[in-house]
Amino acid sequence: MKVHEEDVVLRLQQVTKKAGKQVIVDQLSFDVRKGEIVGLLGPNGAGKTTTIRMIVGLIGMTGGDVLIKGHSIRSSFAKAISHVGAIVENPEFYPYMTGWDNLKQYQRMTIGITEERIKQVVEIVGLSEAMGKKVRSYSLGMRQRLGIAQALLHSPSILILDEPTNGLDPSGIREMRDYLKQIAQKEEIAILVSSHLLSEMEMMCSRVVVIQQGKFVHQQLIGAQQQGQEQTAANDIRIRVRELEKAEQVVRGLDGVQLVQLDTAASELEVSCNDEALALCVEELCRQQIGVYRIVEVKRSLEDEFLAWTGGSRIV
Numbered sequence: 001m002k003v004h005e006e007d008v009v010l011r012l013q014q015v016t017k018k019a020g021k022q023v024i025v026d027q028l029s030f031d032v033r034k035g036e037i038v039g040l041l042g043p044n045g046a047g048k049t050t051t052i053r054m055i056v057g058l059i060g061m062t063g064g065d066v067l068i069k070g071h072s073i074r075s076s077f078a079k080a081i082s083h084v085g086a087i088v089e090n091p092e093f094y095p096y097m098t099g100w101d102n103l104k105q106y107q108r109m110t111i112g113i114t115e116e117r118i119k120q121v122v123e124i125v126g127l128s129e130a131m132g133k134k135v136r137s138y139s140l141g142m143r144q145r146l147g148i149a150q151a152l153l154h155s156p157s158i159l160i161l162d163e164p165t166n167g168l169d170p171s172g173i174r175e176m177r178d179y180l181k182q183i184a185q186k187e188e189i190a191i192l193v194s195s196h197l198l199s200e201m202e203m204m205c206s207r208v209v210v211i212q213q214g215k216f217v218h219q220q221l222i223g224a225q226q227q228g229q230e231q232t233a234a235n236d237i238r239i240r241v242r243e244l245e246k247a248e249q250v251v252r253g254l255d256g257v258q259l260v261q262l263d264t265a266a267s268e269l270e271v272s273c274n275d276e277a278l279a280l281c282v283e284e285l286c287r288q289q290i291g292v293y294r295i296v297e298v299k300r301s302l303e304d305e306f307l308a309w310t311g312g313s314r315i316v
């Protein structure tokens, strides 16, 4: 995937946090770009909340830097943070006031927010109907969305949410996911969400960054984004043939095709290659009349991959 530098909204550069001798976040670097929903994923205690707190300047970092739209959170805090909308702890609202009055209250404390903008964000998070109701009657999901509306009021370039689906039921999680997707598109902003729930991240995000014990472990495009990448990336393919030995010789002689394993019982070979190399491989097998019975991509679930990346630490 081609990276346009001007699309990078958030950049972590070797971000490190130590508490005494303990290294909580260890030289963590990654980017988040406009239009992306990136999941910061890791098991409990991996350092997600600490990372997010450093990004939004709630705690200092021991080393490295965070750039938001190119502004350092360390040396240009006010400029950097002006581009951020965040919910790090549970959003606080006056329960005895309506949703609308809560947002109006926030507007009074913040320069440059128009009433038109309030209506716009309320619409985006699907709360137009509920604006006249007192916040104490809102469900947890509605409160979360009101928090997101408030975080969006000043038109930030990035929305940062720490465990936004905590405590939500499955339908609330689905709603949240749909709203975040709409927000990323309509507002053309970047979104960073943290979670230890792999299944949610898989549904919600276009990319996940996996951390464990404060360290970067892996990053992975998800869904449609991943499919685009697959045409050039190597995939594992199983090919069932009539003559396995001959097929093995052919495959070993081909550039760009790596033999992963032979399954003599099933008369199958597993190869790793990209789409172009696979096309040449199949052509060659057919040309030598080896008899190709079937070609199947070996699909690994994201969960299997995570178990491999994190050395068995399960992220449910």
Ligand SMILES: Nc1ncnc2c1ncn2[C@@H]1O[C@H](COP(=O)(O)OP(=O)(O)OP(=O)(O)O)[C@@H](O)[C@H]1O
Residues within 6 Å of the ligand: 019, 022, 024, 042, 043, 044, 045, 046, 047, 048, 049, 050, 051, 196
């Ligand atoms: N100020 C601190 N002093 C010492 N240890 C700390 C401090 N802050 C966090 N930790 C430890 O650092 C580790 C990472 O904590 P953090 O809350 O960032 O993890 P997390 O990935 O958000 O976990 P969870 O999913 O459980 O919320 C934990 O082991 C925590 O106990």
